[in-house]
Amino acid sequence: MNTWSELTEIQPMATQILTNSIEKGRISHAYLLQGERGTGKEQIALVMAKSLFCENRQGAEPCNTCTNCKRITSGNHPDVHWIEPEGLSISKEQVQHLQKEFSYSGMESNQKVYVVKHADRMTVNAANSLLKFLEEPSKQTTAxxxxxxxxxxxxxxxxRCQVIDLKPLNPIQFRKQLVTEGMREQDATLMSALTNxxxxxxxxxxxxxxxxARKLVLQLIEMLTTNQENVYLYLHSKWLAHFKERDDHDRGLDILLLALRDVLYYxxxxxxxxxVFKPADALLEKSSMKFSQHHLSKLLDYVIQAKRKLSQNVQPTLVMEQLVLKMKR
Incomplete structure (x- = not known):
């Protein structure tokens, strides 16, 4: 999405607030865009940066063809800086580097923009350094x-920020969009539940x-349904061999949540x-006979707890070991 017109379709209120600010020349020195994954935060930041630097802007709409727009799209504009976590967090050194960059005059103007992705992952020291930066804003600096x-x-x-709430996207509308773009109906149903x-x-x-990953999730449910005594062995021989990084585990748990929810729906x-399941899947019927609605609610809660522990930097293998032990009780 490269224009405000496109963004209006998914975030009409946020788009209206920002375009009004641009057209009236009342740009805030800092914005906090808060919303679920896939709600358009990065796209909004990108279009906002283009609007501020575009050489041929029409109202609030960037042209997307001038040199500045093209460089911002490619990530090569010298006065637009993106910060994102290095590993699990944004460090104080990253913020200090940004401050050093901003102490210099702009390459082509005094306008500068910086975007902080996953701002909630700043360390305490990084957040305090950024706070000092926000307390003495330049009129031509936008965060x-x-x-x-x-x-x-x-x-x-x-x-110190203008807070803009982004609404969750409509999964039904998104699924229809995926099908229109050529995705199979079943895949579109699953994808619309995982991302926007x-x-x-x-x-x-x-x-x-x-x-x-989807196959392994279904195999895990089958083990819990028919062969619980070997589920711990399955975890170490199959699951951990495929789900290696923290984000991998998180995505696997997302699929597991949806699969267990399918059994509840059944x-x-x-x-x-x-x-995740197809309606005629034999495992679906077996699982529904094994797990009552009350038991499924407990299993879903266990998975949610596991996802929370992952986000709190608990070691993924330990998280998964604790999860399967709880689930096999």
Whole structure:
């Protein structure tokens, strides 16, 4: 999405606020965009930067063809800086490097923009360094901070930003969009439950890693249904060999949540809402006979707890070991 017109379709309120600010020349020195993954935070930041630098802007709309627009699209504009976590967090050194860069005069103008992705992952020292930066803003410096977890942002930082809430995307509308773009209906149903990003959805569904991940999730449910005594062995021989990085585990748990939810849907006769299982899957019937609705609610809660531990930097192998031990009780 390269224009405000396109962004209006998914985030009309946020788009209206920002375009009005641009057209009236009342740009805030800092914005905090908060919303779930896939709600358009990065696209909004990108279009905002283009609007501020575009040589041929019409109203708030960037042209996307001038030199500045093209360089911002490619990530090569000297006065537009992106910061994102190196590893698990954004360090104080990254913020200090940004401050050093901004102490220099602009390469072509005094306008500067910086975008902080996953702003909630700043260390305490990094957040305090950024706070000092925000307390003495330059009139021609604009900060765009992006987060899925606004509760982890320092209140003092939030108070210095114009907070813009992004609404969750409609999964039904997104599924229809995926099908229109050529994705199979069943794949589109699953992707619309996992992401709200079109490019991400097509990349994931074509990835052999993801295809195997889905198979392993179903195998885990089969082990829990028919062969619980060997589930711990399965975890170490199969699951951990495929899910290696923290993000891999998180994506696997997302699929597991959806699969268990499918079994719950099967219980209540809402098969049209299923995402991972096919309605005629024999494992679906076996699992529904093994797990009551009450038991499924417990299993879902265990998986949610595991995802929370992953986000808190608990070692992934330990998280998964604890999860399967709880699930086999």
């Amino acid at each position: 765009m901070m992006l987060t899925e977890n606004s509760g982890a942002i320092l209140a003092t930082i939030r108070s 990003n079109l490019d991400d959805a097509f990349q994931v569904v074509q990835d052999e890693w993801f295809v195997e 219980h209540i006769g809402n098969e049209d809402a299923m995402t």
